[in-house]
Amino acid sequence: MVRVRFAPSPTGFLHIGGARTALFNWLFARRQRGAFILRIEDTDEVRSTDESLAAIVQGLRWLGLDWDEGPEVGGSSGPYFQMQRLGQYRSFIDQLLAKGQAYPCYCTPEELAAMRQTALLEKRPPKYDGRCRRFSSEDRSARDRAGQSSVVRFAMPTEGVTRFHDLVRGDVEFENALLDDFVLLKTSGVPTYNCAVVLDDHAMQITHVIRGDDHLSNTPRQIQLYCALGWEPPQWAHLSMVLGPDGSRLSKRHGATAVIEFKDVGYLPEALVNYLALLGWSTEDSQQLFRLPELIEKFSLERCGKNPAIFDPQKLLWMNGEYIRQVSKEELAKRALPFLQKAGLVSETGDDATQRLVTQAVALEQEKIKRLDEVPHLTEFFFQEEIAYDPAAVNQVLKAQGAEQVLEDLAQRFEAMTDFSEQAFEQVCRQYAKERGIATGKVFHPLRVAVSGRTQGPSLFGLLALLGKSRVVTRLRRARSLILGVRP
């Protein structure tokens, strides 16, 4: 059975790049009917925080990327935190030590720094020279007895090449002589990334390692470790990086990069998932919009691209608009409600009448909404008693010739109405324009500004119907006094 994992370090939020990696793992697992495992690589004790862990979990949950094993859900290959797995590592290290495939290194940070300096001066690659590898066991016990602290280094093969087949990159090879004896275990007794990742992936029976391109050069080291332990390495798939608009690695200075920030400004998770899926993966017909089941069905590592992808907020925004237009008005209202509450337009408790108003209001603006955080501004005149009039609209539209008369006439006609449907309002307005021989625009535009305070908004008659007779008439009268310059 296919088993994949997403293994973030809890040292920050779940960012776009990480989310893309998690998504591809998840899609692959779901497509193969395998298991998606979440493992927390918290061996960086100073930078790991509980807040980051919570943020990552929250981000994944929001995106809908559920895991079959890991924090909060458990599983038979736990624990899923590396710091809780420390005890499981020692025996493998001892095994390597006994076979001479690893050795203690007593070099101090100062010696290492000096070594690096010399190498650089001599224009050699700054790689560990393996001096401690040659010590005899007597040397080592003497040093241990003297209380010298040590790390454990892996004894890399000094010749040959490490080849592997990468599911997205094809065949890749590295010369072993160029790879140095990397540290397996730090003086603190905590394993390094390259060590823990191999031990854990093996223990958790990971079949496919799908991760960022930035780990490609770590792969030969890990493969050698698998071999030294007599284990079969997993299959590899290295995804290209996600870059910012300037072509450098996506980071905070490019704007929003934490997944949760996208939630906060009103992106739908399904839109972000769809967009992320297209960042480095595509179908032969370049299809853009996928429902989740379709994405799972069509996803394959073979169709992942090799080139880095620049994150394009504009395309995401377009896609979000597409998704917003696809959901039902009830669903849209449900999702927009927190934004209206946050803006103070709708109370936190919310009765049924408010609920209905919200539903109708968002429905009128649905085709226009690209992000949920636009909803308060787009619909505020439905929730306010005192609306704000855009000064430019007042000057250009309300104060135009004849507008004041139109508003007064319409107020009267509206008051006489008994049916307050969209159609009824439209009929009355058109009838009025016809009778007076006025262009419809001369009627519609002042009317819109009078009831909403602005020149742009939803369909005029839908707007009137939802506002209701009394509010419409009140606003027409207030707009008139605004034109005449008197207090109502």
Added chain:
RNA sequence: GGCCCCAUCGUCUAGCGGUUAGGACGGCGGUCUCUCAAGCCGCAAACAGGGGUUCGACUCCCCUUGGGGCCA
């Protein structure tokens, strides 16, 4: 600095020796229309450069250039 990876419109990409180099976002123009959107129609826009291989290269190989990553 060494090693590795990558290279098609501004961006995401299709293409897997013979295509008018296709789609999507964005841009521009038109259309529809009570405004704004949405929709529809159309336009501009790319094979980084140089060598090979081949009857024929976007496609295969090499070099250069550019970008990215890893090791410190």
